[in-house]
Amino acid sequence: MRIRASRSVSLLAGVALAGAGLGAVSGCGSQNAAVGGTDVLADRARQVAEAWDGSTAAAAWRAGYHPMGEAVQLPRGGLRSPADTQAYEDQSFVLRGELPDTWPKDGQVTWAAGESLTRPLMGADESYKTLAGTRVNGKPHLTVTRVKLGEMRVATSRGPATVPAWLFTLDGYAAPLKQAAAIPSKSPRPPIRPARDIPGHPLNRLIQIAADGRSVTVVALHRVCDDGPAVDVLETSGSVVLSASVKDRKDSGNCTKQAKMQQVSVKLEHPVGDRVLLDARTGQPVPYKGLHGISPSGS
Secondary structure, three states: OOEEEOOOEEOOOOEEEOHHHOOOOOOHHHHHHHHOOHHHHHHHHHHHHHHHOOOHHHHHHHHOOOEOOOOEEOOOOOOOOHHHHHHHHOOOEEEOOOOOOOOOOEEEEEEOOOOEEEEEEOOHHHHHHHHOOOOOOOOOOEEEEEEEEEEEEEOEEOEOEEEEEEEEEEOOOOOOEEEEOEOOOOOOOOOOOOOOOOOOOOOOEEEEEOOOOOEEEEEEEEEOOEOOEEEEEEEOOOEEEEEEEEOOEOOOOOOOOOEEEEEEEEEOOOOOOOOEEEEOOOOOEOOEOOOOOOOOOOO
C-alpha cells in the first residue's frame, strides 16, 4: 500500500459555514496541526484499509444497493425556464389528480452483469412528499398531472443499475421527472472506530465518481485562514481511502471559527470499480449527497 498525494483540482469557491457546527477544531492553530500531521493521517489511512479489506463489512457493502448518483432525474432536456427551475428548487409542486394507492412492496435492482437485488419500495405518497414542500401562493410551481411506477438508471457502488422509480408527468413536459423508489441498503457497521485524536474534519460528502471511475469529486472543509484543502489517497485492491487535510495557513491575525466547503477532484491510479470509498477519519464509506445545498462553480 502506498499513500499518494493527488493532484486535487478545486472546483468551487468556498461557502461560509457557521463555526459552531464544525466539530472540536476552533482555530487556525489547531487546523495547522493537520498540516504537520500527514504521517498520522497516512498511518490512519493504512489502518482503515487493513480493517476493511477482506472484512464482512466490505462484503456486505458490495452485496448491497448503495446509490452513488442522483435519485431524482429531471425531464429529458431539463427544465424549460428559470421559473420552473426555481419552482423545483423551492419544492413548489401542485398535484392535479390522485397518487397511486397501491404498488408492489418490493422491486428488483438490476446491474449490467445480470446480478439483481430485491429491495423494498418507497410509496408514491412518500416519494411525492420528498419532492413537494408547502407551496406559497403566487410563487412559480410545477404541476404533476400523472404518477406511475416505472424505472430509471442510477449510479451505484456496484456500477450503473436499473431501479424501480416513480415517474411524475409534469404539465407541459413530454418526458417525466423520475425519482428512484428502491430504498437503499443500510450501510454496514464499520470494522474500525472513528479517529478522534486527529485534527481537522471528515470529508463532507461525495459529489461524483467519474464515468471511467478514475477520479472522484468530494467536498472538503477548510478554514478561512489556510490555503485550501488537500486530499490524499491510498488505493488497495479492496478500498480507496481518502484523507483530508489543509494546505499551509495564511499569515493572518483574522483567523475565525468560520470554515468553507470546497469541491476537490481526486485522481486515481485505477478505476474505483467495486472498491469501497472510505474516509480515513471516520473509517466509514464517504456519504454520497450530490450537489444538494451547494452551488456549482460559476453559478
